[in-house]
Amino acid sequence: MLITSQTNAKVVAWSKLKQTKHQRQAKQFIIEEKLLIKEAVKANLNCTIIAVVDSDIKADYYVSDAIMKKISTNESLNEVIAVCDFYDIKAENSNKIVYLDNVQDPGNVGTIIRSAYAFGYDQVVLANNSVNKYNHKLIHAAKGAMFHISIVDEINLEDCLNKGYEIFVTALDKKAIDIKHINKKNKMVVVFGNEGSGVSEPVLKLATEKVYIEMNNFDSLNVAVSAGIVLHHFK
Template identity: 30%
Template sequence: MRNLEPFLSSAANPRVKEWAKLSERKYREREGKFLLEGVHLVQEALEAGWPLEVVAFDEGSGVLEQFEAYIDRDDLGSAKTGAETKWIPVSPEIIVKCSETGTPQPIFAVALKRPPEAEGLYREKQGLVVVLDGVQDPGNVGTIVRSAAAGGATAVVLGKGTADLYNPKTIRATMGALFHVPVLEADLEAALPRAAECGAAIVGTSLQAALSCYEYDFAERSVWLVFGNEGAGLSEASNAFVHANVIIPMSGRAESLNVAMAATVLLFEAQRQRMFN
């Protein structure tokens, strides 16, 4: 196990302090790194070949048995620096210090941000892009990323005011889906008109819309689905670029759907039309 490093016991260790700081957005942005907590997220990252700087695990927990196949792999780590992933046994105190949950799992990783290239989105002839305009709740953002990955979306675009993708709550809500669908930040006032110029339809949702989402043709060309803030909806700036609004019919009694639920319905209706109609 050539990548296994010496045991770390003290939560006051400088390396540990740097890892713990990644719970704050300003440090994540400065360092270009973020934390992954728990067996499932670390496994998903490793399976996807995501660049991990460090995997830290509770030496006495036995959790390493689930990861032995990954320890000496050469395709992990950072392609940018050429560094391999370091596997570090640590004390339970360190696990707690670097965790955001009340009952932390015995493993976490320090991952590198890997922003996707945006230009290819505009060249997609049958793209399906989810756009979030000020969706503030990390759970909603993470759930939408998860639905986008499951529904075969081309990408998720995060506009201004949207919750940070690398917030621990957002990451947990994605359930590892952020490793399987490109997610990028963009200025929507530039991205939406650019997408339209390249032939994409910009589609929003509205309770006042006359057109049902089941009548709209999601299969004919690229579609960018735009979802707004939980309370205020789409901003005026983004709404100005929308070509069509659709409504999700509801036969029961409910005022509206949660934004993550609405996004999921439209994603899977688009998938149904494109694959099963």
Template identity: 35%
Template sequence: MEIIESVQNQKIKQIAKLHNRKDRKKMNQFLIEGEHLVEEALNSQVDIEMILTVNADKLTEAMVASSKQQYEITFKVAEKLSQTESPQGIYAVCNMKDMNDIVMNRVIYLDRIQDPGNVGTIIRTADAAGLDAVIMAKGTVDIYNDKVLRSSQGSVFHIPVVEMDFAEVKEKFEGTIYGTSLDSARDYKEITPADKFMIVLGNEGQGVNNDILSATDENLYVPIHGRAESLNVAVCAGILMYHFVK
């Protein structure tokens, strides 16, 4: 197995570009870090271009069989590729999957949510709750952002996550659309959820876009019984998703 020792190596420079959203889209690839995420990618049949590891002993037969190339790297190179404070020493370059035909009976729509931890947690919860897909508006943090991948704990490989304008989703979706808002909305516990539903969650500071709220079938809120000003959007998402899939 070839060893890459220099951070100036052209292959490493090219892989490091995957830290940027623009380059990920251009190359149609993304980078994952850590043994858990690499294992999840393998188990989910993600198309893996290459695996790079500081410790060659960590390369399993499954990793070799499921990736096109494997490289041993130095810790310096690992630091160059890592986006965490403590590099985990194993990385995979993955090819993005085509997501044209997805089931959309029970979905969640994210309108311009900015915090990658929130988005990753919502994806993980949607996976746990058994939803069909997570759909993201333009302006929402990138699916393949390192923090989104890590906070999703591999769920991003289990459930389709796609970027789509609301107008396009509304045209394709055949169920009931529920927005989330504090104005002119009903307590979520008052409704009987439809079998086919879409829950729309909005930006942490501004909420759901008013144009979207005016195009929903019904708008809901999760009541606050204490003195908190608002609920975290990922917590709100979890409450609603589990209520809807009962």
């Protein structure tokens, strides 16, 4: 179907999906890269495909360049985008969990999700005001991994302790142990904190063990870099 008017009801609704509140109201989000759209379709997400009029891509709707720019977050013109319904992936097992405590940069969170999926983790928790999983920068950074791993907003860490999980918290703390001396466990939650303030005190108090990465010259790393190292160690 061809849409030519920028005031078309669908165009107006799609253009609002750049904002979190409208995403939540519509329970939809936008994907803007061909590779990511393929991953979403492969993962059986319910998506509406929208392409520019001169595209060879099979789409549900075709629109002008002006309309495509209106509904896109990219400055450059997309040939195709997808409007997809919110989705949930249930973890078959939840033995290896990544817990993000108020991690707000979407690029960092997307990269951590990608690492978690690559290294065989079961679930990622975006807790305590961590960024919305449907943020377009997060989607870009995750490179499709988010369509194949369970992502939830919260879990009860005290319940995890009661169920026998080890909770490893990354922290610059005198009592922290070099990660190379810690072995992976059958049931574990690995916690990473806010880019500036680190892991919050309530979460720190629940740690089974505080861990750190030995470094030369610096005492800290970007949270996504730290997560990649730690998650690979425990994979």
